[in-house]
Amino acid sequence: MAGVERRTLLAFLLRLADDHLILGHRLSEWCGHAPMLEEDLAMPNMALDLIGQARALYQYAAEVEGKGRTEDDFAYLRREREYTNCMMVERPNGDFAHTILRQLYFAAFMEPMWKGMLASSDEHLAGIAAKAVKEVAYHLRHAGEWVIRLGDGTEESAWRMREAVASLAPYVEELFETDEVTREIAAGGVASDPPSTRPAFDAILRPIFAEAGLEQVDVAHPKTGGRKGIHAEAMGFLLADLQFMQRAYPGMVW
Amino acid sequence: MMAKNMLPLWEVFIRPRNGLSHKHCGSVHAADEVMALQAARDVYTRRGEGVSIWVVPSSAITASDPEHKDENFEPALSKVYRHPTFYDIPDEVGHM
Numbered sequence: 001m002a003g004v005e006r007r008t009l010l011a012f013l014l015r016l017a018d019d020h021l022i023l024g025h026r027l028s029e030w031c032g033h034a035p036m037l038e039e040d041l042a043m044p045n046m047a048l049d050l051i052g053q054a055r056a057l058y059q060y061a062a063e064v065e066g067k068g069r070t071e072d073d074f075a076y077l078r079r080e081r082e083y084t085n086c087m088m089v090e091r092p093n094g095d096f097a098h099t100i101l102r103q104l105y106f107a108a109f110m111e112p113m114w115k116g117m118l119a120s121s122d123e124h125l126a127g128i129a130a131k132a133v134k135e136v137a138y139h140l141r142h143a144g145e146w147v148i149r150l151g152d153g154t155e156e157s158a159w160r161m162r163e164a165v166a167s168l169a170p171y172v173e174e175l176f177e178t179d180e181v182t183r184e185i186a187a188g189g190v191a192s193d194p195p196s197t198r199p200a201f202d203a204i205l206r207p208i209f210a211e212a213g214l215e216q217v218d219v220a221h222p223k224t225g226g227r228k229g230i231h232a233e234a235m236g237f238l239l240a241d242l243q244f245m246q247r248a249y250p251g252m253v254w
Numbered sequence: 255m256m257a258k259n260m261l262p263l264w265e266v267f268i269r270p271r272n273g274l275s276h277k278h279c280g281s282v283h284a285a286d287e288v289m290a291l292q293a294a295r296d297v298y299t300r301r302g303e304g305v306s307i308w309v310v311p312s313s314a315i316t317a318s319d320p321e322h323k324d325e326n327f328e329p330a331l332s333k334v335y336r337h338p339t340f341y342d343i344p345d346e347v348g349h350m
Contacts, residue, residue, distance in 0.1 A: 036261070038282050042296035142292055149285055 003121065004188035010064050011084070012185045013125075014074065015227060017057035018085035021075055022235075023106055024050030025242050026093060035096055042142060046103070049135040056128045076246035080239055081229040088171040090226075090235045097150055097160040101168055104143035104208070109175045111136050112200035113192060121189035144208045151212025158213065166217055173222035176201075181227075263312040264290040266297075268304035276308050284309075 027047035034040035058071035089106060093099045114136055117129035150157040176194045186193035209216065225231065245252055261283040267276035279298050284290035290309040299307065318326060330336070 036283060038284065038293035038297055041300070042293070045296055045300060138295075142296075145288055145292060149289065 004184050004190055006064060006066075008181055008184045008188075009122070009190065010061055011181045012190065013057050013061040013064060015084045015086075015181075017054045017061060017074065018083045019089050019106070019110075020050045020054035020057065021242075022083070022085045022238065023089035023102075024048070024054060025238060026089065026091075027099070027103070029093055030099065039096075043099075046135075046139050046142070049139070053128070053132050053135070056131070060124050060128065072246070076243050080231060080235055083231065083235070083239070084227050084229055085231075086171070086174050087223050087226040087232055088168065088175060090231060090238055091168065091171065092234050094164065094167070095160055097157070097164040098167060100143050100146045100150065101161065101164040103139060104147050104205070105168065105172060105175070107136050107140040107143055108201050108204040109194075109197070111140055111204065112197040113194070116192040116197070117190075120191060125190060140204065144204075147208055147214070148212045151209075151214045161212065161214055165214055169217045169219045170221070170223045173219070174224050174226060177224065177227060179227065261285055264294070264309040265312050265315060266290075266294040267308040267310070268294075268298055269306040269308075270304055272305060276306065279303070281312060282309070 024047045027043050027050065030040070030043040031047070032040065034043055054075070055071055058074045061074060062069050062071060088102060091098070091102060111133070114129045114133045117125055118133065120126040120129065147161065151161040152158070176198050178193050178195050182193045185191050186196070205216075223232075262285075263281050264284055264287075265281050266279055268279045269276045282290055282293040282297055284293045287309060291307055294307050294309055298304070
């Protein structure tokens with residue numbers, strides 16, 4: 001284990017795991033509802049990548065915590081305020097443009113983060129990153145190509161993309177928040193402090209937005225709170241769906 | 255259907271392993287070749303089926319006419335001597 005306090009590492013792992021679980025769940029909601037068969041397979045594929053990453057992180061978090069909790073306890077049996085995912089990932093899917101843009105933002109955020117974790121002082125995390133970098137590279141490419149084609153597509157696809165940019169803009173800043181947890185994690189060489197990855201994020205998005213004919217919009221009051229467990233209304237409904245089986249049939253297994 | 259009107263069809267060929275040839279495995283709808291490759295990856299390589307993908311516009315394929323089936327293929331049926339099964343292969347050759 002790396003040279004950071006156990007509770008700090010745990011807090012960091014849970015944030016990361018929650019981001020991936022919640023986004024994976026959101027993306028899985030498209031299964032059977034995508035606009036075309038090809039995307040009906042692509043989106044659940046990527047949802048499974050995200051949930052797989054979440055599992056690896058929860059399993060490690062359980063080990064770090066050392067209190068006998070399992071990945072399922074973390075995923076299914078916490079209360080809303082105990083989830084510390086960013087608010088971006090809990091946003092409802094909206095139309096395909098919203099979903100694809102959300103995927104692009106999150107992949108562009110995670111790609112530099114995972115790359116940084118390849119050299120983590122925490123070997124277990126470096127191992128998880130080694131698998132995740134390949135998956136996130138594809139997510140980024142998939143979403144990026146779609147954003148370009150929708151933004152630079154028909155009149156309707158272009159306005160839908162612009163709507164998506166406006167609607168998700170308030171949730172971008174939160175990705176790059178810093179606090180004691182992220183600073184200690186960075187100081188211990190476990191992972192980058194999110195603000196330091198902002199230039200990489202911008203460099204990924206700039207050519208995609210340029211080719212798509214899209215512009216970033218300024219936000220006067222960005223949303224915040226997710227890392228402290230404060231979520232938007234949508235989160236409660238998401239958890240009701242996600243946790244239903246374990247709440248209705250406690251301890252149920254496959 | 256949106257896919258029918260706006261998105262052309264692409265034929266997908268997958269190479270299962272190095273050393274084998276690409277094999278036709280199906281088709282996808284996509285706006286262009288980049289998206290077709292992505293769709294092919296998502297639809298046809300989910301279970302580790304391939305190491306390489308080709309996509310070809312379906313419209314670029316010229317197919318034989320099913321009505322010419324008899325004149326095209328039947329003459330070959332009676333010419334079994336074209337199969338190299340009338341030779342004894344020396345053991346040293348091994349698997350062919």
